[in-house]
Amino acid sequence: MTMIRDIFKRNRERNGPTIPSKAAKDVPEGLMFKCPECKHIVLTKEMAKLQKVCQKCDHHCKMTAQERVESLMDKDTFESIDDHLKTGNPLGFPGYTEKIEADSKKTGLNEAVLTGTGKIDGQPVVAAIMDSHFRMGSMGSVVGEKITRAVELATAKGYPFVIFTASGGARMQEGVLSLMQMAKTSVALKRHSNEGLLFISVLTHPTTGGVSASFASVGDINIAEPKALIGFAGRRVIEQTVREKLPEDFQTAEFLLAHGQLDAVVHRHNMQKTLSSLIRLHTKGAVAHG
Amino acid sequence: MANKAQKSLPFEEPLIQLRKKITELKEYTQNAEVDLSAEIDSLEARLENLEIEIYEDMKPWDRVQVARHPNRPTTLDYIPYVFEDFIELHGDRLYGDDEAIVGGIASFKGQPVTVIGHQRGKETKENVRRNFGMPHPEGYRKALRLMKQAEKFKRPIICLIDTKGAYPGKAAEERGQSEAIARNLVEMAGLEVPVISIVIGEGGSGGALALGVGNHILMLENSTFSVISPEGAASILWKDSALAQTAAEAMKITAPDLLEMGIIERMIPEIRGGAHHNPVKQAEFLSEAIEKSLSELNPLNPDGLIDQRYNKFKAIGVFTE
Ligand SMILES: [Zn+2]
Numbered sequence: 335m336t337m338i339r340d341i342f343k344r345n346r347e348r349n350g351p352t353i354p355s356k357a358a359k360d361v362p363e364g365l366m367f368k369c370p371e372c373k374h375i376v377l378t379k380e381m382a383k384l385q386k387v388c389q390k391c392d393h394h395c396k397m398t399a400q401e402r403v404e405s406l407m408d409k410d411t412f413e414s415i416d417d418h419l420k421t422g423n424p425l426g427f428p429g430y431t432e433k434i435e436a437d438s439k440k441t442g443l444n445e446a447v448l449t450g451t452g453k454i455d456g457q458p459v460v461a462a463i464m465d466s467h468f469r470m471g472s473m474g475s476v477v478g479e480k481i482t483r484a485v486e487l488a489t490a491k492g493y494p495f496v497i498f499t500a501s502g503g504a505r506m507q508e509g510v511l512s513l514m515q516m517a518k519t520s521v522a523l524k525r526h527s528n529e530g531l532l533f534i535s536v537l538t539h540p541t542t543g544g545v546s547a548s549f550a551s552v553g554d555i556n557i558a559e560p561k562a563l564i565g566f567a568g569r570r571v572i573e574q575t576v577r578e579k580l581p582e583d584f585q586t587a588e589f590l591l592a593h594g595q596l597d598a599v600v601h602r603h604n605m606q607k608t609l610s611s612l613i614r615l616h617t618k619g620a621v622a623h624g
Numbered sequence: 625m626a627n628k629a630q631k632s633l634p635f636e637e638p639l640i641q642l643r644k645k646i647t648e649l650k651e652y653t654q655n656a657e658v659d660l661s662a663e664i665d666s667l668e669a670r671l672e673n674l675e676i677e678i679y680e681d682m683k684p685w686d687r688v689q690v691a692r693h694p695n696r697p698t699t700l701d702y703i704p705y706v707f708e709d710f711i712e713l714h715g716d717r718l719y720g721d722d723e724a725i726v727g728g729i730a731s732f733k734g735q736p737v738t739v740i741g742h743q744r745g746k747e748t749k750e751n752v753r754r755n756f757g758m759p760h761p762e763g764y765r766k767a768l769r770l771m772k773q774a775e776k777f778k779r780p781i782i783c784l785i786d787t788k789g790a791y792p793g794k795a796a797e798e799r800g801q802s803e804a805i806a807r808n809l810v811e812m813a814g815l816e817v818p819v820i821s822i823v824i825g826e827g828g829s830g831g832a833l834a835l836g837v838g839n840h841i842l843m844l845e846n847s848t849f850s851v852i853s854p855e856g857a858a859s860i861l862w863k864d865s866a867l868a869q870t871a872a873e874a875m876k877i878t879a880p881d882l883l884e885m886g887i888i889e890r891m892i893p894e895i896r897g898g899a900h901h902n903p904v905k906q907a908e909f910l911s912e913a914i915e916k917s918l919s920e921l922n923p924l925n926p927d928g929l930i931d932q933r934y935n936k937f938k939a940i941g942v943f944t945e
Contacts, residue, residue, distance in 0.1 A: 550802070575791075
């Protein structure tokens with residue numbers, strides 16, 4: 335929560351999805367893509383083929399939930415669920431409903447996570463893909479409910495559950511209800527786990543606050559994309575508290591790997607293959623008891 | 625735990641003024657030997673009314689102040705009055721012993737229980753040692769170790785929540801603060817024994833929730849449970865932490881708010897003006913609430929307890945289909 339502003343700042347610096355208006359005037363907006371990291375310009379179409387990884391500096395640019403589906407799932411296998419759930423305004427925050435509607439229009443999603451069933455390399459999964467273009471990927475009641483229902487579906491079907499996290503944390507406008515979504519998703523994950531089913535958490539930029547401190551961190555396998563920002567408390571808050579300069583790579587995927595918090599950092603171009611192997615290794619040829 | 629004079633809070637100012645006036649009049653009567661007893665009686669009646677007026681209609685920000693009162697009873701203050709034979713158990717067996725969370729075994733009306741709670745300090749030195757009740761990962765991991773131990777020996781678990789939140793520090797991040805909190809949420813979901821989580825002071829975000837996945841969540845009348853502090857909310861919403869008072873109202877963080885939202889099972893009444901006015905009596909209220917919850921949860925079998933917890937949290941959220 336406390337780091338929401340930090341992430342806004344960071345995103346402005348690092349993640350312009352398409353060329354901002356003040357960029358080169360002769361480049362038609364939408365047609366070209368400028369890497370927010372190294373400013374390398376490439377055809378948007380080309381960038382999509384590269385799964386939005388900069389060919390010059392290898393920066394993993396932010397993806398929408400739909401782009402993620404396309405890059406992972408077998409063609410035409412993904413079927414979304416719970417797109418009809420509608421966010422309320424439980425605390426009566428002025429302008430909240432309008433903000434949700436605007437982001438819904440912008441992203442084509444009902445909330446900050448897309449859930450559904452699909453196949454990865456022929457293997458069925460239930461997936462939840464968070465989209466940071468929607469309210470910073472923050473978790474309110476609908477995000478919690480959609481993830482919980484997706485986990486329940488995976489439990490009922492006996493499928494692996496795969497989540498791609500991208501979130502600034504709990505959604506402040508829903509107050510303590512958003513905090514409680516951390517517990518709600520957890521009780522569902524426990525049931526899934528008790529059935530001996532696989533849960534893979536893929537942490538992408540950024541995964542912070544309440545999302546980091548709940549489902550994102552408790553996969554059977556936790557993997558992250560390179561350089562993703564992952565952490566609980568915001569960098570600025572920590573700097574103010576401990577009164578020391580934090581290392582440059584603090585709270586990056588690589589930092590977490592070095593501190594034993596991740597199983598692996600996986601390049602986006604290897605993600606589909608890695609997930610496919612992991613799923614296969616968890617579903618085929620296990621020791622049969624009794 | 626003595627019933628001594630307490631630091632007063634801003635909203636109590638009218639009471640302080642009136643009490644002062646009564647004291648002055650009484651002193652005057654003694655020295656001047658005039659009879660002002662009628663006036664004094666009338667003022668004391670007014671004081672009684674004013675106390676009711678102020679304490680029976682506490683605003684969210686008043687409650688925040690009471691929840692943060694330096695003399696508000698802490699976990700270790702309550703334990704000797706609520707439980708018998710408490711034995712503190714230390715350490716997470718992985719890295720260290722976080723004194724921002726205490727835990728151990730005790731007896732509650734004859735039944736062995738595990739008690740775990742956040743622990744603030746009473747003065748600066750203790751606060752430094754206990755990190756102002758803001759845990760590091762070791763604290764959550766110690767709590768989980770004690771919960772699993774309780775489960776093995778079939779003891780109910782009582783968690784007392786009282787923290788501003790997880791500690792925003794470098795070491796806490798390096799040692800997996802996120803994972804430690806997340807792990808507690810998932811593991812608490814599966815505990816085969818009754819879990820009662822009681823907010824006794826501030827219940828701040830993930831650091832509080834890490835002890836909060838109970839079959840029942842109870843809150844003391846003047847405690848708070850929130851996703852972010854009122855100051856933090858104000859600074860994000862309006863770029864001005866001075867608007868904390870407004871944020872305290874907007875964020876719906878008080879016990880009556882959470883009761884209304886269906887997040888907590890019960891609100892535990894407080895001594896008029898706040899628990900710090902009479903911790904011993906307050907401990908009795910706490911005992912009664914624990915007894916009531918245990919009498920409802922003790923009869924459930926392991927699956928029943930897990931299902932009850934599942935259904936409780938599954939139902940939390942506001943949306944339309
Ligand atoms: Zn680049």
